[in-house]
Amino acid sequence: MTMRRWLLPEAIEDVLPAEAGQVEAMRRRLLDLFRGHGYEYVIPPLLEYVESLLTGTGRDLDLRTFKLVDQLSGRTLGVRADITPQVARIDAHLLNRKGVTRLCYCGSVLHTLPAALSSSRQPLQIGAELYGHAGSEADVEIIRLLADALKLSGVVASRVDLGHVGIFRALADSAGIDADLEQELFGVLQAKDQPTLRELLNGARVAEPFRSALLALPECYGGSAALAAVAQRLPALPEIERALAELAALARSVTDLPVSFDLSDLRGYHYHSGAVFAAYGADHPGPIALGGRYDEVGLSFGRARPATGFSLDLRELVRLAPRAAAPGMILAPWAPEDAALQRTVADLRAAGEGVVAALPGHDGDWLDAGCDRRLVVRDGRWQIEFLAS
Amino acid sequence: MTMRRWLLPEAIEDVLPAEAGQVEAMRRRLLDLFRGHGYEYVIPPLLEYVESLLTGTGRDLDLRTFKLVDQLSGRTLGVRADITPQVARIDAHLLNRKGVTRLCYCGSVLHTLPAALSSSRQPLQIGAELYGHAGSEADVEIIRLLADALKLSGVVASRVDLGHVGIFRALADSAGIDADLEQELFGVLQAKDQPTLRELLNGARVAEPFRSALLALPECYGGSAALAAVAQRLPALPEIERALAELAALARSVTDLPVSFDLSDLRGYHYHSGAVFAAYGADHPGPIALGGRYDEVGLSFGRARPATGFSLDLRELVRLAPRAAAPGMILAPWAPEDAALQRTVADLRAAGEGVVAALPGHDGDWLDAGCDRRLVVRDGRWQIEFLAS
Numbered sequence: 043m044t045m046r047r048w049l050l051p052e053a054i055e056d057v058l059p060a061e062a063g064q065v066e067a068m069r070r071r072l073l074d075l076f077r078g079h080g081y082e083y084v085i086p087p088l089l090e091y092v093e094s095l096l097t098g099t100g101r102d103l104d105l106r107t108f109k110l111v112d113q114l115s116g117r118t119l120g121v122r123a124d125i126t127p128q129v130a131r132i133d134a135h136l137l138n139r140k141g142v143t144r145l146c147y148c149g150s151v152l153h154t155l156p157a158a159l160s161s162s163r164q165p166l167q168i169g170a171e172l173y174g175h176a177g178s179e180a181d182v183e184i185i186r187l188l189a190d191a192l193k194l195s196g197v198v199a200s201r202v203d204l205g206h207v208g209i210f211r212a213l214a215d216s217a218g219i220d221a222d223l224e225q226e227l228f229g230v231l232q233a234k235d236q237p238t239l240r241e242l243l244n245g246a247r248v249a250e251p252f253r254s255a256l257l258a259l260p261e262c263y264g265g266s267a268a269l270a271a272v273a274q275r276l277p278a279l280p281e282i283e284r285a286l287a288e289l290a291a292l293a294r295s296v297t298d299l300p301v302s303f304d305l306s307d308l309r310g311y312h313y314h315s316g317a318v319f320a321a322y323g324a325d326h327p328g329p330i331a332l333g334g335r336y337d338e339v340g341l342s343f344g345r346a347r348p349a350t351g352f353s354l355d356l357r358e359l360v361r362l363a364p365r366a367a368a369p370g371m372i373l374a375p376w377a378p379e380d381a382a383l384q385r386t387v388a389d390l391r392a393a394g395e396g397v398v399a400a401l402p403g404h405d406g407d408w409l410d411a412g413c414d415r416r417l418v419v420r421d422g423r424w425q426i427e428f429l430a431s
Numbered sequence: 432m433t434m435r436r437w438l439l440p441e442a443i444e445d446v447l448p449a450e451a452g453q454v455e456a457m458r459r460r461l462l463d464l465f466r467g468h469g470y471e472y473v474i475p476p477l478l479e480y481v482e483s484l485l486t487g488t489g490r491d492l493d494l495r496t497f498k499l500v501d502q503l504s505g506r507t508l509g510v511r512a513d514i515t516p517q518v519a520r521i522d523a524h525l526l527n528r529k530g531v532t533r534l535c536y537c538g539s540v541l542h543t544l545p546a547a548l549s550s551s552r553q554p555l556q557i558g559a560e561l562y563g564h565a566g567s568e569a570d571v572e573i574i575r576l577l578a579d580a581l582k583l584s585g586v587v588a589s590r591v592d593l594g595h596v597g598i599f600r601a602l603a604d605s606a607g608i609d610a611d612l613e614q615e616l617f618g619v620l621q622a623k624d625q626p627t628l629r630e631l632l633n634g635a636r637v638a639e640p641f642r643s644a645l646l647a648l649p650e651c652y653g654g655s656a657a658l659a660a661v662a663q664r665l666p667a668l669p670e671i672e673r674a675l676a677e678l679a680a681l682a683r684s685v686t687d688l689p690v691s692f693d694l695s696d697l698r699g700y701h702y703h704s705g706a707v708f709a710a711y712g713a714d715h716p717g718p719i720a721l722g723g724r725y726d727e728v729g730l731s732f733g734r735a736r737p738a739t740g741f742s743l744d745l746r747e748l749v750r751l752a753p754r755a756a757a758p759g760m761i762l763a764p765w766a767p768e769d770a771a772l773q774r775t776v777a778d779l780r781a782a783g784e785g786v787v788a789a790l791p792g793h794d795g796d797w798l799d800a801g802c803d804r805r806l807v808v809r810d811g812r813w814q815i816e817f818l819a820s
Contacts, residue, residue: 047483048524048732050476052503056521057474059534066472070459078780080760080787082801083455085446087439087553088477088510088539094436110497110510113543114441121477121499121510132445135437141796144787145448150477150538154502164476175790179765183788343437371469376568391467398469398533399572401564407530412471 053156053163057357059412063368064360065166069148071194072168072356076146079187081170084145086128092120097342099127100312101225106153121152125167126353127313127339133173134340134347142174148356158328162357169333169353173340176348178288181317181335182295188321188331188352189298196364200324202296203263203304204289207314207334210259210305212281217252227256231306234260251277262305266293269303288317313339319352323362330354330362370414371396372426386417386424442545442552446746448801452757453749454555458537460583461557461745465535468576470559473534475517481509486731488516489701490614495542510541514556515742516702516728522562523729523736531563537745547717551746558722558742562729565737567677570706570724571684577710577720577741578687585753586719588710591685592652592693593678596703596723599648599694601670606641616645620695623649640666651694655682658692677706702728708741712751719743719751759803760785761815775806775813 050056057065073083089110096104106123122128125147133143148168156163170187172180185202192199210231214224223246230239239260243253258275262268269290276282293301299321307320318334333352340347374387374397387397398413408416409429416429439445446454462472478499485493497510511517514536522532537557545552559576561569574591581588599620603613612635619628628649632642647664651657658679665671682690688710696709707723722741729736763776763786776786787802797805798818805818 047480047486048520049480049483051478051480051501051506051508054476054478056476056517056525058521058525059471059473062472062474065474066462073455074783077785078783080785080801082448083451084448085451085454085555087443087445088541089443089553090439091436094438097436108499110499112440117440119440128445131437132447136445136447139796139799141793141800142787142790143800152477164478166474175793177791179790183790394463394467396466396469398531401531401568401572402566404530404564407528410528411530411532412469 051163053161055162055164060368061357061360064363064365065356067366068195068360068363069168069356072191073146073148075190075194076170076187079144079170079183081144081146081172081187084129084132084147085149086122086125086132086147088121088150089119090122090128092118094131095120095122095127097127098313098339099124102229102312103127106155106157108152108154123151123153125149125151126169126171126336126351129169129171129351130173130336130339130347130349131343133171133349134343134345138345139174142172144170144172146170160327162355165355166357167353168356169351171349171351173347173349176337178291178295178317180348180350181292184333184350184352185292185296185319186298188319188333189296191354192299192321192330195359195362197323197330197359197362199299199321199330201322202299202301203307203320203322204292204301205304205307205318205320205334206285206289206316207308207318208285208316209276209282210256210308212279212285213252213255213259213276216277216279217248217256219246219248225312228308228312231256231259232308234306236260259306263303263307265302266290269293272303272305285316292317316350321354326358326362330359369396371398371412373398373400373408373413373416373429375417376400376402383417383424440552442550444551444553449757450746450749453752453754454745456755457584457749457752458557458745461580462535462537464579464583465559465576468533468559468572470533470535470561470576473518473521473536474538475511475514475521475536477510477539478508479511479517481507483520484509484511484516486516487702487728488513491618491701492516495544495546497541497543512540512542514538514540515558515560515725515740518558518560518740519562519725519728519736519738520732522560522738523732523734527734528563531561533559533561535559549716551744554744555746556742557745558740560738560740562736562738565726567680567684567706569737569739570681573722573739573741574681574685574708575687577708577722578685580743581688581710581719584748584751586712586748586751588688588719589713590711591688591690592696592709592711593681593690594693594696594707594709594723595674595678595705596697596707597674597705598665598671599645599697600704601668601674602641602644602648602665605666605668606637606645608635608637614701617697617701620645620648621697623695625649649695652692652696654691655679658682661692661694674705681706706739710743715747715751719748758785760787760801762787762789762797762802762805762818764806765789765791772806772813 108121110119262272316335320329321331331354495512499508651661705724709718710720720743
């Protein structure tokens with residue numbers, strides 16, 4: 043048998059000690075940050091009925107979702123490809139609170155195909171979501187929380203693009219574009235693929251001024267000045283005016299991130315409904331974090347609730363973050379009956395050190411096992427010295 | 432449409448804030464304990480090729496594993512139903528160290544069917560594994576680490592049963608029992624189902640003294656005295672004598688847990704090879720934790736390595752643990768421009784408190800959102816007072 047049984051599927055990885063330690067440390071820092079701001083931790087399951095997982099989320103997420111048959115019910119299950127809709131379900135149905143609910147989570151999702159060439163099929167999604175408040179204060183809080191999370195992780199966002207799904211939707215609705223074409227246009231816009239965009243609009247005979255406005259969207263990006271200019275290129279629909287005012291206000295409120303605009307950057311799996319944002323880093327091709335409004339998701343679970351939040355791939359974040367030197371471990375000699383040694387070991391462990399018992403017969407292999415220091419007796423006391431390599 | 436989209440599949444649950452907070456706290460305590468003892472954290476993936484996941488693990492795990500088709504390779508993938516074999520693969524192949532390697536992990540696994548009537552199909556498996564040391568010092572360290580983990584979690588083990596797969600294996604081998612019958616006997620022994628055991632042994636015309644010895648196994652349990660008596664009921668095969676001596680030595684070394692013996696309690700998915708153990712609690716039908724030797728698993732990945740470890744379901748452990756009162760959150764008035772308030776809020780967050788900004792328009796709903804205190808100005812200073820219900 044020549045099959046190499048230790049090979050993993052493409053775009054699926056083990057996280058080994060050095061990286062796993064950083065991921066765990068970052069996980070704790072971010073969850074503690076969220077908790078500090080009142081975001082309660084929840085753990086939605088890996089599996090749900092597909093109807094629950096994919097309700098109101100669009101075709102993109104459907105294609106990315108692994109499907110399974112439930113032996114208990116005969117129904118089709120999906121392995122979650124995104125946690126945000128699950129958390130919306132928890133808010134809408136399980137917690138069932140009248141006022142504001144803040145929730146956070148951290149867990150693996152699986153994708154049938156990697157989202158981008160270099161992406162993992164098992165991102166470790168971490169995020170925070172704010173339900174029950176329609177005002178832009180919620181969006182501001184969420185974007186600021188993202189800013190705090192990035193600062194805490196040592197990752198510098200070179201740019202945070204604000205967009206608004208309402209602008210595209212208003213144009214598509216006013217032009218009488220059907221759901222299939224809307225979906226196609228949505229994808230093409232995100233890719234900023236103007237030739238295909240022009241082709242699709244011409245093919246469907248989309249009327250003016252909506253054709254020109256949709257064609258202009260990929261060029262509607264830049265700083266505050268660019269946003270002001272955008273208003274001239276788009277029809278004066280009330281939804282569009284409201285959306286542009288919302289974006290301008292949001293930009294004024296978020297002062298701790300380099301905010302710009304990109305009206306064709308409509309991230310998310312089709313469930314976003316209002317202001318959206320994507321944070322980018324200097325050394326990273328894709329976005330570091332995605333977020334925005336998705337007021338309509340709760341509706342599918344029987345309870346419409348304003349919703350906004352963000353999420354990011356924790357492993358990607360760790361890869362972008364400055365790497366702290368991981369402390370090595372301390373080797374303790376094999377002497378289970380030595381009470382003084384065992385007290386010293388217990389004290390070191392209580393102080394946060396990793397202390398390894400030198401199981402007999404492995405001299406010479408302890409550096410390899412991650413030890414950089416050892417306990418030795420000097421002047422009648424147990425003391426730490428560096429382990430010579 | 433009458434389908435209730437928020438319903439989850441049977442034996443699949445959301446973990447809501449109160450429980451999720453406890454799970455997260457316990458997760459950190461246990462991983463920190465493992466780290467203190469030199470166990471390095473790894474994160475194996477949720478998905479692998481089935482050949483890798485199920486190599487050397489037996490039919491039981493196969494039946495419990497959800498299978499998927501990989502769109503990238505056309506091959507069959509499995510969602511892990513157990514993390515231990517994955518960690519053995521990491522030790523055997525990826526780390527490839529000569530000496531001792533200590534690894535730990537915490538992650539969800541999925542089961543096609545619940546392991547027991549009340550079990551979840553998504554246990555949150557946490558565990559520690561020690562590779563590269565064949566001596567019983569490794570087993571003692573692992574059982575003591577389990578004792579420390581239980582103590583830390585406040586869960587009292589009423590009994591830790593030691594068993595030894597080598598005894599059953601020696602009897603089956605000497606009697607010339609084939610692999611299928613061996614597997615059947617294995618299941619029947621664990622269920623202590625003596626009538627079926629007798630039927631199977633008679634049907635297969637298993638010869639004496641092996642027939643009587645196998646029939647006696649379900650009665651071989653109790654304290655140290657029971658173990659001494661057991662030797663009289665089993666044939667004097669060298670493997671059996673070695674196994675009994677090993678168990679007696681193990682029991683002498685583990686003084687901080689109530690150790691007893693059960694020679695038919697052969698847990699694990701058929702991959703265990705030597706001494707095994709199961710910890711039971713007073714108020715819990717099944718075992719709280721399972722562990723033992725599985726020296727043969729690494730072999731499937733091209734590198735035989737001594738291995739021992741334990742794992743448990745973290746959610747079950749939290750359910751058995753005494754529940755600490757979760758601290759409520761502090762409500763801060765909506766005043767983003769008030770620098771003194773924002774400093775107070777930042778200080779409270781740095782001290783570990785959850786502080787919630789009272790987004791405008793939600794008066795009266797904050798108790799519901801988990802706040803039990805609020806910040807108010809008294810004598811010109813921001814102070815905390817209890818929130819009246």
